[in-house]
Amino acid sequence: MSRWLITGGCGFLGSNLASEALRRGDELAVFDNLSRQGSEINLAWLKKEGDVHFIHGDIRDPFIVEKIVIDFKPDVIFHLGVCPSNNCTAFNGMV
Ligand SMILES: NC(=O)c1ccc[n+]([C@@H]2O[C@H](COP(=O)([O-])OP(=O)(O)OC[C@H]3O[C@@H](n4cnc5c(N)ncnc54)[C@H](O)[C@@H]3O)[C@@H](O)[C@H]2O)c1
Numbered sequence: 001m002s003r004w005l006i007t008g009g010c011g012f013l014g015s016n017l018a019s020e021a022l023r024r025g026d027e028l029a030v031f032d033n034l035s036r037q038g039s040e041i042n043l044a045w046l047k048k049e050g051d052v053h054f055i056h057g058d059i060r061d062p063f064i065v066e067k068i069v070i071d072f073k074p075d076v077i078f079h080l081g082v083c084p085s086n087n088c089t090a091f092n093g094m095v
Pocket of ligand 1: 007008009011018032034067081
């Protein structure tokens, strides 16, 4: 069993990857600021799929990122927490 940390885990790619982690029976932590429209819906779907450890936060905050890594101790980190287009309410061009 592996421990997966997925940033942007409530986005299009992230939520589908998270679903795969749950299907495999792996431990899953999802980190997302829910800035993408529809991300709350993806989170609700994931919670129905299995046991999701959800952390609401911004990837640009180094302290919360460090805390997650120390607390959750992931084996693998998938970094998909980005704003690929301006479909995020918090988009400011920094990510
Ligand atoms: N969707 C595709 O077909 C595709 C194809 C190739 C590459 N990619 C790349 O994969 C990555 C993810 O794409 P996607 O389609 O899943 O995007 P998406 O917008 O669906 O998901 C991004 C997620 O990141 C979250 N997020 C945004 N800014 C954040 C921040 N500062 N802190 C924490 N969370 C934040 C959003 O709320 C959202 O849930 C991007 O880099 C994209 O360019 C996507």
